[in-house]
Amino acid sequence: MPTSHYGQPRYRLIADELRRRIEAGSIPRGSLLPPESSLTAEFNASRGTIRQAIALLRHEGIAITEHGRGTQVAAFLPGEEPPRSIDLERIHREVPADAELAAIFGINIGATLVRDEAVAREGAEVESVTRTYRRPRGGP
Amino acid sequence: MPTSHYGQPRYRLIADELRRRIEAGSIPRGSLLPPESSLTAEFNASRGTIRQAIALLRHEGIAITEHGRGTQVAAFLPGEEPPRSIDLERIHREVPADAELAAIFGINIGATLVRDEAVAREGAEVESVTRTYRRPRGGP
DNA sequence: AGAAATTTGTCCGTATGTATC
DNA sequence: AGATACATACGGACAAATTTC
Numbered sequence: 001m002p003t004s005h006y007g008q009p010r011y012r013l014i015a016d017e018l019r020r021r022i023e024a025g026s027i028p029r030g031s032l033l034p035p036e037s038s039l040t041a042e043f044n045a046s047r048g049t050i051r052q053a054i055a056l057l058r059h060e061g062i063a064i065t066e067h068g069r070g071t072q073v074a075a076f077l078p079g080e081e082p083p084r085s086i087d088l089e090r091i092h093r094e095v096p097a098d099a100e101l102a103a104i105f106g107i108n109i110g111a112t113l114v115r116d117e118a119v120a121r122e123g124a125e126v127e128s129v130t131r132t133y134r135r136p137r138g139g140p
Numbered sequence: 141m142p143t144s145h146y147g148q149p150r151y152r153l154i155a156d157e158l159r160r161r162i163e164a165g166s167i168p169r170g171s172l173l174p175p176e177s178s179l180t181a182e183f184n185a186s187r188g189t190i191r192q193a194i195a196l197l198r199h200e201g202i203a204i205t206e207h208g209r210g211t212q213v214a215a216f217l218p219g220e221e222p223p224r225s226i227d228l229e230r231i232h233r234e235v236p237a238d239a240e241l242a243a244i245f246g247i248n249i250g251a252t253l254v255r256d257e258a259v260a261r262e263g264a265e266v267e268s269v270t271r272t273y274r275r276p277r278g279g280p
Numbered sequence: 281a282g283a284a285a286t287t288t289g290t291c292c293g294t295a296t297g298t299a300t301c
Numbered sequence: 302a303g304a305t306a307c308a309t310a311c312g313g314a315c316a317a318a319t320t321t322c
Contacts, residue, residue, distance in 0.1 A: 009305065035290060037195075046307050051291095066316085070290060093206065094170065104259060105266045114170065114215050126245045130272040136170055136215060149309060175287055186311045191288085207288050208318030286320070292313080299307075 011052035014043050018053065022062060022073055033063065033071040093117075094136065101133060112136055151192035154183050158197060162213055173203065173211040232256050234276070241273055252276055 018039075021027045034042070039050045054071055057063035065071040095115045102109040116132045148156075161167045174182070179190045194211055197203035205211040235255045242249040258270045 011306095037290085049306065065291075070316090093204075093209075093212070101269060104269055128272055128274045129241060129244055130270065132268050132270040134215075134268045151309085177287075188312090189310060192309090205288070206319080208286080208320075210287065210319090282322100284320105284322075287318085289315100289317075291315080293311105295311080296309085297307100298309105299305100301303100301305075 010045055011049045011056065014039070014045060014050065014053035015056040017043075018057060019060075019062065027073055033073060035070060095133075097133075105133075105135065107135070150183075150185055151189045152196065154179070154185065154190065154193035155196040157183075158193065159200075159202065162202060163217075167213055169213050169217070170215045171213055172209075173213065175210060235273075237273075245273075245275065247275070 018027070018033070027033065033039075033054070036047055036050050036054070039045075039053075040047050043050065054063060054065065057071075058065060063071050063073055093115055094112050096110045097105065097107055097113050099109055101113060102111065105111075105113070113133045114136050116134075117129065158167070158173070162169075167173065173179075173194070176187055176190050176194070179185075179193075180187050183190065194203060194205065198205060198211075202214050202217055203211050204214060233255055234252050236250045237245065237247055237253050239249055241253060242251065245251075245253070247253075253273045254276050256272045256274075259266060259268075
């Protein structure tokens with residue numbers, strides 16, 4: 001990626017894009033910015049470049065970075081666009097069967113089931129939670 | 141030690157080794173990977189490098205990481221297909237939110253949620269139970 | 281029920297080498 | 302040559318979720 005910066009350095013363009021999302025509400029006030037690692041992936045930029053971009057936002061006072069926690073969008077400037085992006089997040093884990101599930105599967109209560117959970121969000125709001133339970137493959 | 145580039149960066153080599161162990165079964169499906177601290181010691185690499193390696197496995201869909209818990213090997217590796225569902229049965233009802241769901245939705249424990257349940261059977265055996273929770277439309 | 285230990289998440293600072301503008 | 306960006310790697314520190322005692 002040789003970079004074709006049209007007059008502007010990359011970190012400035014990235015800062016512009018993040019500022020746009022914040023102003024448009026797609027990154028809600030008071031929420032945490034995606035971590036540097038995510039931004040690195042999304043913008044296909046190095047961490048240093050991302051950090052420069054965030055430093056700009058900090059200077060402008062619209063972001064606050066806390067060591068070990070993340071970068072938070074400032075809370076001021078009320079009301080604007082409702083967020084529309086749908087975010088999916090999947091969690092996979094093993095859970096013990098409760099009475100209801102045990103009855104359906106025909107297994108003992110407390111037996112291990114594999115649960116896949118998908119949380120669908122629109123902006124900050126949770127739209128739905130879908131859980132799929134299966135019996136584990138060849139193991140308790 | 142910047143890069144000892146013997147063709148590949150270290151995090152990729154480490155990811156290769158972990159993938160090999162998973163496919164060979166020496167790290168079983170559904171089990172937890174050794175913690176980052178152990179891998180750091182074993183591979184004599186920094187934590188960041190280990191995390192990069194694990195991120196690769198996550199991206200490939202063969203590992204799922206949960207905060208505070210660990211990194212779990214997927215129950216099904218991409219490419220191996222779980223058995224297909226045949227019989228489907230749907231149940232719709234209203235249920236009170238337990239603590240976990242309440243936390244996800246950001247509502248009070250006991251608040252009403254709508255639950256759609258689909259039981260997939262293959263012959264007599266239950267293959268999977270899928271439950272989707274949503275907030276009621278305009279209701280309590 | 282609560283504290284401690286474990287484990288992952290994130291940020292900070294630094295370093296080296298390479299490629300591109 | 303210098304500025305910018307990229308890729309990789311290290312170590313330290315604090316934050317937060319989960320498990321364990």
